[in-house]
Amino acid sequence: MLHHKLIAGEIPGTYLVTELINEEDLLTIANQIARQKLAKGEAITDKYLAQKTLQAILQTREREVFVALFLDNQHRLLAYEELFLGTLGAATVHPREVLKSALKHNSAAVLLAHNHPSGYAEPSSADLQITEQLKGVLQLVEIRLLDHVIITTHTCVSLAERGCC
Template sequence: MSIKVWPKSERPREKLLEQGVNSLSDAELIAVLLGKGIKGKSALAVAHDLLHKLNDLRGVVTASLTQFSDIAGLGPCKYAQFQAGFELFRRNLEIQLKRQDVFNNVDDTKRYLQAKLRDCEQEKFALLMLDSQHQLIAFRTMFNGTINSAAVYPRELIKQVMIDNAAAVILVHNHPSGIAEPSHADIRLTGEIKDAMKAIDVPVLDHFVVGDKETVSFAQRGLLR
């Protein structure tokens, strides 16, 4: 049955306009992004196929082009549209951090870092470059590692800090294992980077470890010494 003959309150697009975006289920949101279905199948039915194939909404967000295109009626064009939508969401979070004190807005910072790093299959080490008001200048991925670790060189961090003319920095890395608990190596590395940054009078305000369901702040844990 065509979605056009459904009651308006049950059509995802009309439901969004009348009741707000929060009223839509995951499948309905995906149906709106799809715009239309395929022969013999509505956009909502295709959306349910996509969620079933990729397990959940997170699976849709992180799907490769091959995985996405394995659903009948979907291909590179729709995949590009979805990826553009996800990237707009991430960039909007970044814009917020460029307008506020990152160090004093830990929850917003965690949301941003989770969007950036939670689904990375390899470990990444990055810096949040901050100005004198602790507003975000840039997010810089400095090192990419294996699934277990990333080699981090403080001298390379210092070079980038000077290029960005940052007044302070926040360290961040992800744990592909999904467990955000800081390791002894993480704590030791943080101390080494703090000591290196003292040479250029740039404070390390925090170090975040991004896991699957949690992001840990060294400052909140009292681990910055």
């Protein structure tokens, strides 16, 4: 069940609101729908949809959260994991732990993301450095780093689109 104030519409992917909802309800519903889209076995074929799905999950978090989508060769989702929880302005990322999870799920590819609760979407030098480290570590075991996305309430920044992955 998604939410007690919401029912599925007749057309797939549509919903009817059964009573008034507030902003908190709306964000909760968006988060629940986003998590359903990250069901095991779902193909991640549209990078913008993946970004928006992750944005719905991470945008309201008050601390930095570093997550990974572990994918097979056809970019079907094997697992979604919240790997590291940080502070308001930083999350410590350990490449060894990312690699361990990627191997545990027998991943062929990984899509990484983390939020910037400050609302400033530009990557920090630490973001660029850890992306480069993770790319190298994953390449050693033939796992592709597809992207590292930085998420705020209003936007997503793809480091792959900037040539960093």
